[in-house]
Structures are given as C-alpha cells and as structure tokens.
Amino acid sequence: MSLLGTGDLCRIFENLDKNGDGQVSLEELKWLLEKIGIHYSMDELESSINKSSLDFDELLYFYDSISSEETVRSDELESRESNEGDVDQETDLVEAFKVFDLRDDGFISWDELQSVLSKLELWDKRSGGDYNSMIRAYDTNNDGKLDFEEFKSMMLFTIS
Incomplete structure (x- = not known):
C-alpha cells in the first residue's frame, strides 16, 4: 500500500x-x-x-x-519467494485499474482518468493538466484509452 x-x-x-x-x-x-x-x-x-x-x-x-x-x-509477503511478490504487484495493479475503470469495460479513458484524479484532488484543472496527453503517452495501440497492460506499463514506469 x-x-x-x-x-x-x-x-x-x-x-x-x-x-x-x-x-x-x-x-x-x-x-x-x-x-x-x-x-x-x-x-x-x-x-x-x-x-x-x-x-x-x-x-x-x-x-x-x-x-x-x-x-x-x-x-x-516480502519474505516469500520473489515470484509471489510479482503476483502481489499484479494483484495491486488490477485493483488500481478497477478504481480508474469506472465503466467497467476493461479500459481507462481520459474522462475516467480525469474523474478519479479530480475526485481525489490529485489533479487540478487549473494547473493545465492534459489527460489526453497522459493517455497518449502510454497508449501503445493508439485507440485513445488504456487497457490493463498499458496501464501497468504506466504504473511501473511511475514507480521505478
């Protein structure tokens, strides 16, 4: 956590x-x-x-x-084998993805991203944040939204 x-x-x-x-x-x-x-x-x-x-x-x-x-x-959990840690990380990422996937359709759109970050007051519209560019940066198939693997890449890049 x-x-x-x-x-x-x-x-x-x-x-x-x-x-x-x-x-x-x-x-x-x-x-x-x-x-x-x-x-x-x-x-x-x-x-x-x-x-x-x-x-x-x-x-x-x-x-x-x-x-x-x-x-x-x-x-x-850290005292267990390292592959179990990978499973735990994957589980955490799945749970985080569900928080953002408001429509429960398996994708995160810019408006879902904006909605969740704004509700948590972690993104301020006045700061000039561009949700579309955040999505585009990790949207490898250019469909305008993030699937789980793209979200995972974004989160792992942010963590490291």
Missing part, C-alpha cells in the same frame, strides 16, 4: 466531508477504503472505531493503524 502524506489525506478528507461538518461517516470511509482496495465490513469498521464518524485527527490515527497493518503484511 502506498503511503499518503498528511496533505493528501487532508484533501481526501475535505472531499469526503460533503456537508462540511468536520466529520466523515463510516459509510464514506468504507466507500473510500473499497476504492483503494481495502475491504472492511461495516461491522469491522464499527468495532474498530467505536463511533459513527471520524474527525480528521481520528482519520489520521485510523490511517496510521491500517498502514501499520499493511506494512506488517508487506514485510511478511
């Missing part, structure tokens, strides 16, 4: 806090966690949080705790 900074978490929190009351409900938290590939049942969230909503500091604490769990899991 990629660790997010406090600034990233603050933007995400503000985006989730639709009514501006300084709280994020467990339903909103569950939605966010599922979008990033972490699955908790409502019962699990309720028992671990013991509240119906979280303020920003509580979200930071919760994020730190699940990041620690993921770090322990990652350390355990």
Whole structure:
C-alpha cells in the first residue's frame, strides 16, 4: 500500500466531508477504503472505531493503524519467494485499474482518468493538466484509452 502524506489525506478528507461538518461517516470511509482496495465490513469498521464518524485527527490515527497493518503484511509477503511478490504487484495493479475503470469495460479513458484524479484532488484543472496527453503517452495501440497492460506499463514506469 502506498503511503499518503498528511496533505493528501487532508484533501481526501475535505472531499469526503460533503456537508462540511468536520466529520466523515463510516459509510464514506468504507466507500473510500473499497476504492483503494481495502475491504472492511461495516461491522469491522464499527468495532474498530467505536463511533459513527471520524474527525480528521481520528482519520489520521485510523490511517496510521491500517498502514501499520499493511506494512506488517508487506514485510511478511516480502519474505516469500520473489515470484509471489510479482503476483502481489499484479494483484495491486488490477485493483488500481478497477478504481480508474469506472465503466467497467476493461479500459481507462481520459474522462475516467480525469474523474478519479479530480475526485481525489490529485489533479487540478487549473494547473493545465492534459489527460489526453497522459493517455497518449502510454497508449501503445493508439485507440485513445488504456487497457490493463498499458496501464501497468504506466504504473511501473511511475514507480521505478
């Protein structure tokens, strides 16, 4: 799991806090966690949080705790054979692809990319970002969208 900074978490929190009351409900938290590939049942969230909503500091604490769990899991996975690591990386990439593939058609279009990055406030329209050029840079078959292999190339290039 990629660790997010406090600034990233603050933007995400503000985006989730639709009514501006300084709280994020467990339903909103569950939605966010599922979008990033972490699955908790409502019962699990309720028992671990013991509240119906979280303020920003509580979200930071919760994020730190699940990041620690993921770090322990990652350390355990790294101790396995390296080909298992490749499988885990592939699984993570499949989950990430699903987040962007809003139409669930096996492709990521520029508007899907724009929508997800904008919702997470990781792309600002005012900064002059061009989603089409981002797609074109990795679109090897020139169909105007990214399939999984093209997305994988983009992500592995970004990581390395």
